[in-house]
Amino acid sequence: MRAFARLLDRLSLTASRNAKLTLVRDYLTQTGDPDRGWALAALTGALSFSAAKPAGLRKAVEARMDPVLFAWSHDYVGDLAETIALVWPSRPGANYEPDLSTVVDALAVASRAEAQVLVEGWLDALDADGRWAMLKLVTGGLRVGVSARLAKQAVADFGDVAVAELEEIWHALTPPYLNLFAWLEGSAPRPDAAAAARFRPVMLAQAINDAVDFVKLDPADYAAEWKWDGIRVQAAHEAGVRRLYTRTGDDISHAFPDVVEALRFEGVIDGELMVMRGGQAAPFGELQQRLNRKTADAKLLAAFPAGIRAYDILADGENDLRALPFRQRRARLEAVLTRYGSERLDLSPLEPFETWAALAARRAAPPPGDPARAEGLMLKRWDSAYLAGRPKGPWFKWKRDPRLVDTVLMYAQRGHGKRSGLYSDYTFGVWRDEPDGRRALTPVGKAYFGFTDEELKRLDAFVRENTVERFGPVRSVRADADFGLVLEIAFEGLQRSTRHKSGLAMRFPRIHRIRWDKPSRDADHLANLEAMLEIMGS
Amino acid sequence: MNSRETLLCPRPAGLYCAVGDFYIDPVRPVDRAVITHGHADHARAGHGAVLATPETLAIMAVRYGAQFAQTTETAAYGVATSRNGVEITLVPAGHVLGSAQVVVRHKGVTFVVSGDYKRRSDPTCAPFEPVPCDVFITEATFGLPVFRHPPARDEIGKLLDSVAQFSARSHVVGAYALGKAQRVISLLREAGWDRPIAVHGALERLNEVYGAFGVELGALRPATIAGKGDFAGDIIVAPPSALTTAWARRFADPVDAFASGWMRIRARSRQRGVELPLIISDHADWDELTATITELNPGEVWITHGREEALARWCGLQGIRARALALVGYEDEED
Ligand SMILES: [Zn+2]
Numbered sequence: 117m118r119a120f121a122r123l124l125d126r127l128s129l130t131a132s133r134n135a136k137l138t139l140v141r142d143y144l145t146q147t148g149d150p151d152r153g154w155a156l157a158a159l160t161g162a163l164s165f166s167a168a169k170p171a172g173l174r175k176a177v178e179a180r181m182d183p184v185l186f187a188w189s190h191d192y193v194g195d196l197a198e199t200i201a202l203v204w205p206s207r208p209g210a211n212y213e214p215d216l217s218t219v220v221d222a223l224a225v226a227s228r229a230e231a232q233v234l235v236e237g238w239l240d241a242l243d244a245d246g247r248w249a250m251l252k253l254v255t256g257g258l259r260v261g262v263s264a265r266l267a268k269q270a271v272a273d274f275g276d277v278a279v280a281e282l283e284e285i286w287h288a289l290t291p292p293y294l295n296l297f298a299w300l301e302g303s304a305p306r307p308d309a310a311a312a313a314r315f316r317p318v319m320l321a322q323a324i325n326d327a328v329d330f331v332k333l334d335p336a337d338y339a340a341e342w343k344w345d346g347i348r349v350q351a352a353h354e355a356g357v358r359r360l361y362t363r364t365g366d367d368i369s370h371a372f373p374d375v376v377e378a379l380r381f382e383g384v385i386d387g388e389l390m391v392m393r394g395g396q397a398a399p400f401g402e403l404q405q406r407l408n409r410k411t412a413d414a415k416l417l418a419a420f421p422a423g424i425r426a427y428d429i430l431a432d433g434e435n436d437l438r439a440l441p442f443r444q445r446r447a448r449l450e451a452v453l454t455r456y457g458s459e460r461l462d463l464s465p466l467e468p469f470e471t472w473a474a475l476a477a478r479r480a481a482p483p484p485g486d487p488a489r490a491e492g493l494m495l496k497r498w499d500s501a502y503l504a505g506r507p508k509g510p511w512f513k514w515k516r517d518p519r520l521v522d523t524v525l526m527y528a529q530r531g532h533g534k535r536s537g538l539y540s541d542y543t544f545g546v547w548r549d550e551p552d553g554r555r556a557l558t559p560v561g562k563a564y565f566g567f568t569d570e571e572l573k574r575l576d577a578f579v580r581e582n583t584v585e586r587f588g589p590v591r592s593v594r595a596d597a598d599f600g601l602v603l604e605i606a607f608e609g610l611q612r613s614t615r616h617k618s619g620l621a622m623r624f625p626r627i628h629r630i631r632w633d634k635p636s637r638d639a640d641h642l643a644n645l646e647a648m649l650e651i652m653g654s
Numbered sequence: 655m656n657s658r659e660t661l662l663c664p665r666p667a668g669l670y671c672a673v674g675d676f677y678i679d680p681v682r683p684v685d686r687a688v689i690t691h692g693h694a695d696h697a698r699a700g701h702g703a704v705l706a707t708p709e710t711l712a713i714m715a716v717r718y719g720a721q722f723a724q725t726t727e728t729a730a731y732g733v734a735t736s737r738n739g740v741e742i743t744l745v746p747a748g749h750v751l752g753s754a755q756v757v758v759r760h761k762g763v764t765f766v767v768s769g770d771y772k773r774r775s776d777p778t779c780a781p782f783e784p785v786p787c788d789v790f791i792t793e794a795t796f797g798l799p800v801f802r803h804p805p806a807r808d809e810i811g812k813l814l815d816s817v818a819q820f821s822a823r824s825h826v827v828g829a830y831a832l833g834k835a836q837r838v839i840s841l842l843r844e845a846g847w848d849r850p851i852a853v854h855g856a857l858e859r860l861n862e863v864y865g866a867f868g869v870e871l872g873a874l875r876p877a878t879i880a881g882k883g884d885f886a887g888d889i890i891v892a893p894p895s896a897l898t899t900a901w902a903r904r905f906a907d908p909v910d911a912f913a914s915g916w917m918r919i920r921a922r923s924r925q926r927g928v929e930l931p932l933i934i935s936d937h938a939d940w941d942e943l944t945a946t947i948t949e950l951n952p953g954e955v956w957i958t959h960g961r962e963e964a965l966a967r968w969c970g971l972q973g974i975r976a977r978a979l980a981l982v983g984y985e986d987e988e989d
């Protein structure tokens with residue numbers, strides 16, 4: 117646990133990608149099986165527990181120390197797991213220090229009550245860093261700025277193989293990856309990747325730079341299609357096995373039985389997973405109802421029916437099509453969907469265009485219906501083969517400019533972690549007409565990024581100076597027609613919501629500009645947002 | 655309790671002894687001052703007469719120039735002097751070179767002012783000496799149970815591991831110019847690091863003071879850049895303020911380290927952009943603060959600066975009378 121704790125500790129403070137790769141690679145070199153495999157699983161998100169509940173841990177620590185001192189400590193540190201790790205009175209020798217695999221093995225079979233006892237025993241035995249790492253692991257709060265892709269790259273570096281080769285077999289591996297490490301260290305053959313309906317590493321697009329790229333690109337070389345607002349998936353059906361994968365190879369078949377059911381052709385398709393009704397895509401918010409769930413019951417399936425909008429085909433029957441140019445793959449895809457297309461599986465249409473200027477106009481004013489809610493456009497070279505990773509040139513994404521709205525800061529909440537102690541989470545509102553005719557602010561969203569550290573300091577000072585009321589970690593800030601801070605908010609989409617008093621919810625809101633200069637009375641009115649909602653067609 | 659109140663009491667300028675007519679670590683110019691140690695918030699220039707250890711006087715002269723006070727008087731550790739019948743003795747506090755607790759005795763009542771102190775071993779200064787007393791006036795910089803410093807040796811081990819792992823990068827260690835820098839260098843020597851250590855210009859004169867008082871720091875060289883790739887694989891010690899300047903970015907892909915008790919809190923490391931936090935402190939941590947009070951078992955505890963309310967609460971829970979003085983003017987950030 118010590119080596120793992122130190123790894124997490126350093127990763128969480130390391131910004132450079134190369135340094136992160138070095139840290140993970142060296143850890144894998146210096147740590148034996150099965151610990152390194154479990155660590156890798158933890159980093160890639162393949163291992164997560166929710167064995168220990170914050171309330172149980174809080175009770176355990178309050179039984180060991182003065183609750184007031186604990187509360188002050190928590191208030192100072194901000195993060196509960198870190199606070200417990202720091203204040204827990206260690207009893208060296210009380211227990212033997214667990215290694216990672218001890219924790220994993222024990223929790224795999226423990227009941228909730230047993231888990232609590234185990235965790236308390238480990239807290240006694242570990243030092244502060246070990247306690248922190250263990251608590252982050254068992255409470256499911258392990259976020260140290262390492263993407264699954266980076267972790268895989270580090271494994272590839274460790275074994276001196278290409279990351280695409282690793283991704284091709286990744287689906288067939290399970291933690292603690294003994295066969296993987298045996299292969300990478302040369303003591304066993306490569307794990308079998310030829311399993312039916314296996315995951316194929318996906319091809320990703322680069323963001324286009326409007327200013328430079330278009331000059332160099334010939335519109336005749338590219339196909340354009342809308343960039344749908346769902347999640348990228350790969351659907352495979354081979355030898356009777358049907359699977360649905362995320363773009364990183366996570367198997368999500370169990371959560372989408374309706375989509376899996378609809379895979380009647382044999383082959384592998386690349387497309388966008390969305391909630392779809394009668395050939396119409398629903399807003400992303402509806403798909404969220406289905407994501408991050410282990411299973412789906414009949415009620416959920418009926419309320420949020422999902423489907424795939426297909427834009428590429430990687431295999432048709434037993435034929436691997438990835439080496440073919442996009443033009444030929446597209447023709448195969450259209451042919452397959454003519455036969456097997458359904459309400460749950462339809463074709464992403466191409467958007468014909470002659471010049472970049474004409475396409476830009478399309479992007480700025482998309483036709484009504486699904487394209488109006490798209491995130492922008494995708495450009496794909498007609499002659500591009502399907503390559504793993506993010507090759508330069510063949511595919512571009514051309515996102516739509518975000519929508520902007522002027523709002524007024526209403527509440528601020530203290531942040532956690534890096535921003536503990538600073539008011540960094542902002543609730544903002546727009547004007548609306550009350551029944552009595554007055555104009556009042558109504559909250560429409562929350563943003564906690566989009567500003568620099570320097571701006572954060574100024575915002576924090578503004579909140580402190582203009583606090584009207586305090587409720588725990590939240591402060592209300594003076595905001596009326598004569599005084600208030602205008603925040604220009606950028607967001608990607610808008611949907612109806614019953615959880616917000618305004619009846620609206622924003623997708624991906626962030627602070628675009630802080631308008632220190634703008635009078636609060638000139639902020640936007642709810643009617644403007646309602647109008648946007650109309651256009652977006654939800 | 656009245657004689658207690660009059661022997662020492664908090665005033666805006668600092669702790670004041672009316673009978674002896676002197677202040678301890680005053681934050682503004684006074685006629686007579688007793689100085690516990692050379693950190694800038696405790697030792698200020700411009701007093702009339704200053705009483706301190708020879709090391710502290712030397713440090714003040716380096717920082718403020720020889721004319722930092724009208725007159726100075728040297729008090730060696732353990733040697734009592736008298737002011738209007740009040741006996742003053744300086745005893746080691748274990749904080750930095752020359753740091754002292756001030757023992758004030760009058761008519762059978764003993765006050766001990768800890769100044770800043772720690773209980774861990776430190777090759778660069780004399781260890782803290784516990785003195786039984788009626789009133790113990792303590793600091794509380796790290797007076798919260800979250801502050802429990804790991805062994806400094808382990809933290810230096812972390813640094814050396816990182817130097818081995820990232821041998822093409824330089825490691826710039828931020829450390830306060832007085833005390834922490836020299837302690838980090840000494841700990842590196844104890845751990846067997848015998849290559850020359852590069853030091854920022856701001857540390858040179860204080861390093862010399864340490865050398866003059868017999869603290870061996872080994873081979874040091876100025877951290878001045880000659881060419882690209884300089885200092886790859888090296889350790890550079892610099893005051894924390896230099897870490898965020900252009901100066902630090904001239905080194906080969908530097909790993910920013912920071913030696914401070916504040917590094918115990920991850921958010922603090924992140925706020926400062928520290929890549930390698932080293933939890934090395936010259937202040938007593940929570941366990942040292944509470945163990946010292948338990949050991950001394952004074953009639954009363956006064957708390958000068960830091961997280962007074964938490965330590966006062968702990969004293970209350972132990973049945974020890976405690977009072978938070980909340981003296982202003984002492985920096986939270988020093989360490
Ligand atoms: Zn000090």
Ligand SMILES: [Zn+2]
Pocket residue numbers: 695696769770793984985988
């Ligand atoms: Zn101090």
